[in-house]
Amino acid sequence: MNFCSQCGKPVTQRIPEGDGRLRFVCDHCSTIHYQNPNIVAGTVPVWGDKVLLCRRAIEPRLGYWTLPAGFMENGETVEQAAARETLEEACARVRNLSIYTLIDVPHINQVHIFYRADLVDLDFSAGPESLEVQLFDEADIPWSELAFRTVGRTLEYFFADRRQQSYPVRSEAVPPLSKPTQ
Known part of the structure; x- marks a missing residue:
């Protein structure tokens, strides 16, 4: 500045x-x-036993898979931002949003907040920031091709919590990597 x-x-x-x-x-x-830190808001969009992921069409991490998420805008709630980003990136409508993970990423001055959400229907497609969108069950998640650690942590929590049929709100901080990838 x-x-x-x-x-x-x-x-x-x-x-x-x-x-x-x-x-x-x-x-x-x-x-x-x-x-101040930027807030990234997104969803874990669920249909049955599957989760909707987007393959990124933009940097950072072009070509890697992510949950639909993006920066919160002025004048909107975090929940509104999460739903908007899901619509923008996956052309998917969601309902029943419930706050799920809050992950601090202090080394890049961000806070990532994800909501569990139900897909309204199967009418989804890649938005301008996505190369493709696809539903994955746990066994087929491209774990080694996830764009961000916050997405991996959120998905790990989601599948573990689903097995327990309990979804507590999760909060943690991710430390910097020794070799930056995000």
């Missing part, structure tokens, strides 16, 4: 009075520009 979004003057990095973090501060109007 080089310029203040309030007045257009240059900003510098410093620790504001009463704060403990380095922040961008406007030298002219004193506006403090907070940089």
